Amino acid sequence: MTQHPPILYSFRRCPYAMRARMALWTAGIKVILREVKLADKPPALFEASEKGTVPVLVSFDSPVLEESIDIMRWALAQNDPEGWLAGDDAELIERNDGPFKHHLDRYKYPSRYADEADGTDHRAEGLVILSDLDARLSGQAQLCGETRSLADIALFPFIRQFANTDRAWFDAQPLPHLQSWLESHLASDLFKSVMPKYVPWKAGDQPTIFGP
Template sequence: MASSEKCLGKGSTPPGPVSNGRIRLYSMRFCPFAQRTRLVLHAKGIKHDTININLKDKPDWFLEKNPMGLVPVLETPAGEVIYESPITCDYLDDVYTDKKLIPADPFERAQQKMLLENFSKVTPYFYKIPMGRRSGEDISKLEEELKEKLNQLNEKLAGKKTKFFAGDAITMIDYMIWPWFERMESLGLKHCMAGSPELKKWTEHMLGDPTIKATMVDSETYKGFYKTYTEGKPDYDYGL
């Protein structure tokens, strides 16, 4: 099997070996964590096949590859399996050395890892706020907390006075945090960036990147998927 845009679920036929000269990505079209890996694959021009997984009804053969049942997962022609989004992205940058995305300087690398660790505290808000809004909860405190965390990112950019987080060229950290900003509008969170002008500029610069343009999903499709998700019946093939 080369690629499967439609997701594979329980009872599906396991894919055969990975083709030589390629790498396989197990993904899900709307997963921001898997999108990180898709961005790196595209940015580096790596030949790959993508197989999408039904995360609600996972195939047994997929759980054998990653018992945690999460995407993204990479598989090599040698049958090596790598998972967890930061680890898959680091692996791709180490193995495919053209167009390096991770800084060579150890301190720069450490700064990116620290920023990524801090950002991991931000991502839950992208789920909590829309779910709270849907169930009629008071989400004002959560929104204020998100605004504050986004403002901290804004200050990082303001201090650097550069287009991106590590200079005037995109590096790994930009791709690692982008997927959540791509979803801002469809999740009804764009207003939370109102007090973060540098972050707004960053999103505009990111939207000019060919890799971002090539891998984006439009807001209406995201909205349609998230509606099925919040109703507890996620349609991973939405829009196909």
């Protein structure tokens, strides 16, 4: 029996889903894309993953993957044409997914947190982390060398989100290397390839194939 491609539950603007899609695309892995409407999540998503957050990857030859970084590493283990795994910097990724994401959420959505006034304190804390990345990029084009790698793609969607919260403010900060780095990823064919808009999936819909 022919097996169909893995199923990816995704949401276009979610930074976790973005980085998973970019890794799958670079690895050359086609998936059945199920775009999720966050306000009306399909029951099939919860059947695949009780936590009900995207991305989730369901395949026939491996356990369900419920974390974006696991999807990235799984995809690149199948095929890593650009050598991204050489830049699997756990410390950078953990700082991004932990402290930076904490400050990003409270800067971007202060009204969701009872103890937050306007998020400016968290913006300042996020800037400290971004300043470290800017210094790191002062001597090299990407976070782990001269070519993009897993660390760059893992961090990029979150830095994009931080920058877009107040783009005029971000552009005025002394982050020349990080700003150039961000613009190069925003302009990349890879990013453009994974950002088309899709109609939210419903059971019974014809499958949408995503991939190069």
